[in-house]
Amino acid sequence: MRKTDATFSQHALASLRAEIRRIEGRHRRAASVLPFGLALVDSRLPGGGLAFGALHEVAGGGNGAIDGAVAALFTAGIAARALGKVLWCVTRPDLFVPALAQAGLKSDRVIFLEAGDEKTVLACCEEGLRHGGLGAVVAEVARLPMTASRRLQLAAEGSGTIGIALRRWRRQAEAVDFGQPTAAMTRWRISALPSTPLPVPGVGRPRWLVELIRCRAGESTNFELEACDDTGHLGLPADLTHRPRQVEGGRRGASA
Amino acid sequence: MVLAANAAAQAAGLRIGMPATKAQALLPGLEVQEADPAADTAVLERLALWVLQRFAPIVATDPPDGIVIDSTGADHLHGGEAPMLATLIEKLVGFGICARAAIADSWGAAHALARFAARPSFISKSGESVADIASLPIAALRLAPGLVDSLRVLGFDLVGELLARPRAPLTLRFGPELGLRLDQAVGGIVEPIVPIRRKELIEVRRAFCEPIGAAETITRSVGKLAGQLCDVLERKGLGARQLDLICHRVDSRAEAVRVGTARPLRDVKRMTRLLSDKIETIDPAFGIEVMTLAASVAEQLNPKQMVSSLVEEPQPDVSDLIDLLANRVGAQNLYRIIPVASDVPERSVRHIPALAPEIGAEWPEHWPRPPRLLAYPEPIDTVALLPDQPPVTFTWRGVRRRVKCADGPERVYGEWWKRDPELIAVRDYFRIEDEAGQRYWVFRAGDGENQRTGSQRWFLHGIFG
Numbered sequence: 001m002r003k004t005d006a007t008f009s010q011h012a013l014a015s016l017r018a019e020i021r022r023i024e025g026r027h028r029r030a031a032s033v034l035p036f037g038l039a040l041v042d043s044r045l046p047g048g049g050l051a052f053g054a055l056h057e058v059a060g061g062g063n064g065a066i067d068g069a070v071a072a073l074f075t076a077g078i079a080a081r082a083l084g085k086v087l088w089c090v091t092r093p094d095l096f097v098p099a100l101a102q103a104g105l106k107s108d109r110v111i112f113l114e115a116g117d118e119k120t121v122l123a124c125c126e127e128g129l130r131h132g133g134l135g136a137v138v139a140e141v142a143r144l145p146m147t148a149s150r151r152l153q154l155a156a157e158g159s160g161t162i163g164i165a166l167r168r169w170r171r172q173a174e175a176v177d178f179g180q181p182t183a184a185m186t187r188w189r190i191s192a193l194p195s196t197p198l199p200v201p202g203v204g205r206p207r208w209l210v211e212l213i214r215c216r217a218g219e220s221t222n223f224e225l226e227a228c229d230d231t232g233h234l235g236l237p238a239d240l241t242h243r244p245r246q247v248e249g250g251r252r253g254a255s256a
Numbered sequence: 257m258v259l260a261a262n263a264a265a266q267a268a269g270l271r272i273g274m275p276a277t278k279a280q281a282l283l284p285g286l287e288v289q290e291a292d293p294a295a296d297t298a299v300l301e302r303l304a305l306w307v308l309q310r311f312a313p314i315v316a317t318d319p320p321d322g323i324v325i326d327s328t329g330a331d332h333l334h335g336g337e338a339p340m341l342a343t344l345i346e347k348l349v350g351f352g353i354c355a356r357a358a359i360a361d362s363w364g365a366a367h368a369l370a371r372f373a374a375r376p377s378f379i380s381k382s383g384e385s386v387a388d389i390a391s392l393p394i395a396a397l398r399l400a401p402g403l404v405d406s407l408r409v410l411g412f413d414l415v416g417e418l419l420a421r422p423r424a425p426l427t428l429r430f431g432p433e434l435g436l437r438l439d440q441a442v443g444g445i446v447e448p449i450v451p452i453r454r455k456e457l458i459e460v461r462r463a464f465c466e467p468i469g470a471a472e473t474i475t476r477s478v479g480k481l482a483g484q485l486c487d488v489l490e491r492k493g494l495g496a497r498q499l500d501l502i503c504h505r506v507d508s509r510a511e512a513v514r515v516g517t518a519r520p521l522r523d524v525k526r527m528t529r530l531l532s533d534k535i536e537t538i539d540p541a542f543g544i545e546v547m548t549l550a551a552s553v554a555e556q557l558n559p560k561q562m563v564s565s566l567v568e569e570p571q572p573d574v575s576d577l578i579d580l581l582a583n584r585v586g587a588q589n590l591y592r593i594i595p596v597a598s599d600v601p602e603r604s605v606r607h608i609p610a611l612a613p614e615i616g617a618e619w620p621e622h623w624p625r626p627p628r629l630l631a632y633p634e635p636i637d638t639v640a641l642l643p644d645q646p647p648v649t650f651t652w653r654g655v656r657r658r659v660k661c662a663d664g665p666e667r668v669y670g671e672w673w674k675r676d677p678e679l680i681a682v683r684d685y686f687r688i689e690d691e692a693g694q695r696y697w698v699f700r701a702g703d704g705e706n707q708r709t710g711s712q713r714w715f716l717h718g719i720f721g
Contacts, residue, residue: 060721063694069721072627085574096629096718097593097605098619103627107594108614111574113581114589124581133572192721194660194693203663203689206720230621 032160034082037233038225041210045186046217050078053160054185055153057144057178059167061191061209065175068140068168070190070208073103073228075138075164080104080232082162084135087128089113089121091140104232109135122148125163132159140166142174149182187214193224196237207237259291263354296320303353304452309552311344313500313512314451322370324363326449329537330514335586341377361385363449364441368396368415386442390416397437403430415441448508458492459550460484467506467543474503474544475532481549482527495520495557501531503538504546511538515583518611519575520557526576533580578610595619599668600683601629601717623666624687626697626718633715636698640714643704646686650698652716657690664688667703682709687720695720 033049035042042048050056056078060071072095079086086109088095093114101107115121118141125139129152139152144165156163165184169175178189189211196204206227212220226235258279261270265286270279280286300317307323308315311334314326327337334340337359348355358369358378365385369378372392380388389396392415395404407430412418418426418438427435439445453459460481468474478501489496497520501513513534521527531549538544582590591607594615598604604619619625638647646662664686670678685699697718702710 062692064721067628067719067721069626069628069719071721073721076627084572087577094628094631096601096626098595098601098625099627101618102621102625107592107618108616110592111578111610112591112593113585114591115585120585124584127580128577131574131577133574133577192693192695194691195689195695198661201661203661203687203695206695207693 034078034162038236040236041223041225041234044212044218044221045215050162051185052082052162053157055149055156055163055165055183057149057165057167057182057184057187059175059178059187059189061189061211064191065167065169065172065178068166070192070227071166071168071188073099074188074190074208074210075166076100076103076105077228077232077234078162078164079110079136079138080106080228082135084109084133086110086136086138087113087125087134088138089115089125089128089140091115091118091121102230103228104230118143122152126151126155129155129161129163130159132161134161136162136164138164138166140168142167142169143177144180144182144184146180146182149184153183153185184214185216186212186218189213196226205235208234210234293320301452305454307344308452308454309498310347311340313502313514313550313552314449314510316449316452318363318367322367324366324449326451326510326512327359329512329534332583332586333514333516335588337379341379345377360388362440362443363447364398364437365389365443367398368392368441372396386419389441390414390419394418397434397441399434399437403434406430407434446507446509448510451502451510457550457552458485458488458494458496458554459548460488461546461548463546464544467540467545469540469543471535474535474538474540474547475528477547478531478535478549479524479528481547482524482531485549485551486522486524486527489522489551489554489557492554493556493558494551494554495522496527496551496553497521497555498551498553499527499531500548500550500552501534502548502550503540503544504548505540506542506545509541511540511544513538514552515579516587517579518582518587518609520555521579522557523576526579529576530579530583533583575611582610598671600671601625601668603671623685624720626695626720628719628721630717630719633699633717636714636716638698638714640700642712644684646688647698647714650688650714650716652696657692657694659688660691662686662688665700668699680706680709685717 032052033047034052035049058071058075059065060068064070080103086105088110090112097107100110113124115124121139121141125137128134128137144167152163167178191209193207193209195206198204208225208227209222210225211222214220224237226237228234257276258270258272258274261272268283270282276288297319304315304317304323307325312325312327312330316324318324327340331337331340334343341357341359345355345357356370356376358366358373360366360369360380361382362385365380368389369380394407394412394415397415423435440447462477462481496517498514498516503511505511513531515530515534578590590610592610593605594608595617596604596606637651639649640647644665646664647659649656649658665684668683668685670681672679682703683699683701684703685697687695687697689695696716697720698714698716700712700714702712704712
């Protein structure tokens, strides 16, 4: 009796999932994701990575909401791991490209587009997403209305290109705009943390607080990670990797 | 009689209209050339053809000494009206031609402003042309010389004075020409520009039995024109680098669209897509009766095999997307950034066209670089030990931050081969991290010891975040 119940509920769930997939659109490819290569992060994302053919939002936390420096590096890391050329649309040309190259995004792969206003940025970004020949399309915008994000998401779904909206505001007060709903698949906030301590004077590998604020079909969470290396891969801080075992050992010692 | 005199001659006292013998008496050894109006017209036409190819699809000569350009639908390729005018004048100066130019709402106003405005290049804002020409002398109105003289006798000096007068008495006294010219200058009367055409221009034409106006109809006709043009191009083995779509309206005006491509193009679909993207800029008014599509610049395009099962699929071609975006935002706003061998950060990058061949070079990677670089280094107040210690605290944009750890210095020397003052100039870059974990790129101008190497002040140049 119980077994039949279980199979029945499984069947019902499967049919519900199929129904949702049908409503979501015919273009969604379930298996195609871009993994971060870190089990900690990938296990929290549906499909085990950042979905291709979807729009993702990235913003900086604190001062990063204005300068967008960490968010740009995080975005560059993702774009570096996606294959193909990258279209990067900006209104303010203050990116320093050697830093992107150090995050794995080589200079021959990035095409920059400088537009006068955000409307043009969004339109060009949509055109890039719709084309399908690019690996990733990045739009640096402050405002991302629901309609615009929906357009970008649909364009990305049609072609399978990753779209990244790099949110960046003029003033700190405008950053509350990040709470507004958009059609993006995931929403990330990246903030700088004190770097990995070194035994000698100097600045260690930068660390970021990577917050997954919103994730469709997943739960929001946050991670403390090391910044992108020269292939665009994030790292797991060494103390975090070893912490559980050390804590466990300590406890055992205390109880003995 | 002196008909034309260059700047040097005018400085020596020669005036247009004075007898040639008087001029020769003023300047012994003066070189006098016979007037040759036919040759002047021919040269002007050649110049107009050059402008047609480089700047805009609708260009005509405005004898005896002018060229009129309809810049609508073409200025976007040069980044707007002002950059377009600047480029035009710069190019003409390069040819040794002293040129004056103006952009205004109507042909008459532009004609007047180009010849009589104080500045050699004048851009009148949309809708303000009438105000701009009001302060010009009446000679700017393209009137017969006798008419100008008789108006002066009556005390009219400026165009504005004429515009303020009731029109009827003026017409009664001077005939219809004055009213016509005034209307043309303020844009009240349509004055079509009959564009010049090259003889060997590759052009296809479609005339409609009924004027068309709907966007869908225009798109369909553009598609058919593109098909015809591609057939012609294919027969000649050419590909278009620049396309001009001219729509002749029933009110005898012409609307033009010009698009450029990065590579020679002979693909109906892509051609239609590029032109369709611009259709919303066409104002059909009461309808379009004739459309012409011309490949104003064409280059050789040899057929080559694109797909083969022997080789792996190459990188997807994005040149069509680049063309589309370049026609929207301007080709100069679409670029790749490549390394330049320079240690000075702001000089270490260079823009190249998006579809230029791959360089393969990268920046040296031994020092981390910030993802955001300020346009100008911003001065900061610091507490720092000299000569080679990083700051202990610094104040940037009114916020004081304590430095927790720092890396550096990375010394950057001035490039003495560029400018003399850079001979011993030095910058010492530090990567510093404040207590909140924010990382910044700061430098001290100077080496901390020698005052001649720099001001020893501190600047913030980049943000690592």
